[in-house]
Amino acid sequence: MRALIAAATGLALAFALVLTITALGSPAGTTSPKPLLTTVPSHP
Amino acid sequence: MRRKSGLILLALAVFFAALSPLLRWYAFPRLAKVPADQYTTMVLEAKDATLLDYDSFQAVKVPKVTIVQTLKGNVEASEKIERTAGRDVVVWDGLSYVQGPDGKMVSKIPERYIFDAHTQEPVHATGEMVDGDPVKREGIEFKWPFLTEKRDYEYFDAQARVTAPIHYKGTQNFRGVPVYYFEQTIPWTKVPFPTYMPVKGVTAETVAATGTTRWYTTVRKFWVEPVTGAPVYGEEIHEEELRGGRLLEGREKVTAFSGHVKMREDYIESTVALVKSQRVLVLWMTSYLPWGFLTLGVLLLALALCLEARGRRPADPAPAQTSAPEPVTA
Numbered sequence: 001m002r003a004l005i006a007a008a009t010g011l012a013l014a015f016a017l018v019l020t021i022t023a024l025g026s027p028a029g030t031t032s033p034k035p036l037l038t039t040v041p042s043h044p
Numbered sequence: 045m046r047r048k049s050g051l052i053l054l055a056l057a058v059f060f061a062a063l064s065p066l067l068r069w070y071a072f073p074r075l076a077k078v079p080a081d082q083y084t085t086m087v088l089e090a091k092d093a094t095l096l097d098y099d100s101f102q103a104v105k106v107p108k109v110t111i112v113q114t115l116k117g118n119v120e121a122s123e124k125i126e127r128t129a130g131r132d133v134v135v136w137d138g139l140s141y142v143q144g145p146d147g148k149m150v151s152k153i154p155e156r157y158i159f160d161a162h163t164q165e166p167v168h169a170t171g172e173m174v175d176g177d178p179v180k181r182e183g184i185e186f187k188w189p190f191l192t193e194k195r196d197y198e199y200f201d202a203q204a205r206v207t208a209p210i211h212y213k214g215t216q217n218f219r220g221v222p223v224y225y226f227e228q229t230i231p232w233t234k235v236p237f238p239t240y241m242p243v244k245g246v247t248a249e250t251v252a253a254t255g256t257t258r259w260y261t262t263v264r265k266f267w268v269e270p271v272t273g274a275p276v277y278g279e280e281i282h283e284e285e286l287r288g289g290r291l292l293e294g295r296e297k298v299t300a301f302s303g304h305v306k307m308r309e310d311y312i313e314s315t316v317a318l319v320k321s322q323r324v325l326v327l328w329m330t331s332y333l334p335w336g337f338l339t340l341g342v343l344l345l346a347l348a349l350c351l352e353a354r355g356r357r358p359a360d361p362a363p364a365q366t367s368a369p370e371p372v373t374a
Contacts, residue, residue, distance in 0.1 A: 003352075006051040010058030018066040022074045028119050029081030036114040036139035037085055038152065044085070044314035 047355050053348035061341030068334040076190050076326060077161035078134050080122045086113040087311050090282070090303030095144060098243045101291065103299035109150065111305060112141045115186065118156075125158060125169045132161035135171075136186070140202075144242075150301075151238045155202055157185055164189045164273065166200070174202045175239050182207040188273035190326060192224055199226075203260050204233045216267065218276055219316050221323070223267040232261045232285075256289030258300065271323045271330070276316050280305040 088111040097104045121135040136157045142150040155174040158167045166172075166181040173179055183198030199210035210228035217223070237248035237258050260283070267277040284300040292298055307315070 002047075002051055003054055006055040007058045010055035011062050013055075014059045014062035014066055018063065018071050022071050025075070026077075026079070028123060029079060029117075031081060031119045032083035032116055034083055034116070036116060036137065036141075036154070037112045038139070038141050038149070040087060040110050040112055040143060041085060044087075044311050 047352075050348050050351035050355065053344050053351065057341045057344035057348055059341075060337045060344065064334040064338040064341065067337065068330060072329045073162060076329065077132055078159075078164070078187065080117050080119045080132075080134050080161065082115070082117040082134075082136075084115045086315075087111070087308040088113065088278075088280075088305045089308055090305045093303030094299050094301065095150065096286070096298065096300040098246075101293075101298065103302075106145045108145050109301070109303055109305075110143045112139075112143065114139050114141075115157075121171065122158075125167065129167055129169070131167075133167050133169075134159055134161045138186075148242065149240070150242050152240045153202070153238055157181070159184075162190075174205055175236070177205065177236065179205050187275070188226075188268045188270075190271070190273050191330065192268055192270040192273045194224060197226070199228050199264070201228075201230050201262075201264075203235050203262070204230055205235075206230070206233070210264065210266070218267045219312075221269055221276055221316060221320060223276055224270050226266045226268060228262075228264040230260070230262045230264070232259050234258070235260045251291065254290040256291040257287050259285045259287055259297075269319045269323055271326045272319055274315075274319045274322065276319050277307055277312055279307075 090109045090111075091107065093106055093109045094103050095106045095109060096102075115136045115138045118135040118137050121137075122133045125133045125135065136159075138155045138157060139152060140155075141152045144150045153175045156171050158169050158172050159165060160167055164184050164187055166183070166185075168180055172181065181200045183200050185200040185202070188197065194212050194215070196209045196211045198207050200207050208228060208230060210226045213225045213227050215222065216225050235258050237251050239248055241247060241251070262283070263281040265279040266275045268275050281304050283302045285297045286292060286300050287297040
């Protein structure tokens with residue numbers, strides 16, 4: 001019974017971690033102020 | 045104490061073993077996405093190309109034609125579309141600016157490409173366009189999906205505004221990066237004149253009014269890094285002709301552009317370096333961490349079982365009492 005509870009705890013923690021990370025996601029950022037180029041850049 | 049340690053190890057074993065598939069098949073598809081605020085530029089060149097001289101209306105050989113391509117993520121527009129689409133969306137405002145050998149503009153074609161940030165499938169929303177013409181893209185453009193497969197894809201051609209298959213032609217190694225090679229051929233197709241013409245006062249409408257039409261064919265080649273789905277190199281054998289109408293003064297057709305367009309060397313180097321670093325990031329989520337966690341889970345489980353087995357082993361019997369030899373008396 002104790003082994004079952006330990007396994008369930010491990011499983012629950014794994015789910016909680018993954019769900020939290022995916023829910024947080026990543027910030028969208030902001031649109032770059034750089035223009036759409038109409039000149040040839042000298043380097044990347 | 046030993047039993048408690050065994051239970052903790054078991055919990056950790058299940059934690060890591062469960063984390064492995066969860067990371068690969070739940071977290072990765074949700075976390076891997078094209079950032080909405082990306083800004084990229086690309087310079088391509090066609091050396092010894094043929095270009096139409098708009099003064100004489102003759103095709104002339106030129107040393108070089110340069111194409112500057114910019115893609116800018118429009119975060120505000122993507123957030124607005126996301127509210128109704130209900131998924132992560134990327135809006136790329138792009139410009140393909142073509143410059144002749146004299147530095148003058150040959151053409152510039154703006155476009156707006158809207159797609160799903162995770163799958164790269166097109167998303168249809170107001171504002172999707174090529175050169176001001178509303179379009180409804182099918183298939184991919186510019187970038188392949190993460191974990192690209194060895195199969196043909198549908199690729200949108202912005203010039204012809206059509207979607208056609210781009211064929212998988214094999215696996216290669218491009219400057220140390222394993223890549224899938226794709227090729228698409230667009231046969232001669234009548235296409236609209238660009239909105240921005242290189243001659244002042246001349247518009248797409250005035251040219252079209254003369255009865256002259258614009259035709260185009262291309263062979264598009266991409267070397268795609270399959271983990272990220274990012275092309276590391278591209279080429280295009282591109283031809284354009286003007287056909288018929290009063291502008292050609294009796295001639296059947298005249299070449300407007302003909303050239304083998306290739307990425308400029310410094311851009312190839314920077315693209316390869318960028319894709320190599322991004323590839324490692326994706327591999328951490330799809331391979332290194334899932335396999336590492338699974339191995340760790342199995343090892344911890346083995347250790348937990350070992351501890352449990354030792355805890356259950358019956359105690360060793362007490363050593364038998366050996367009596368000291370009695371002295372022998374004669």
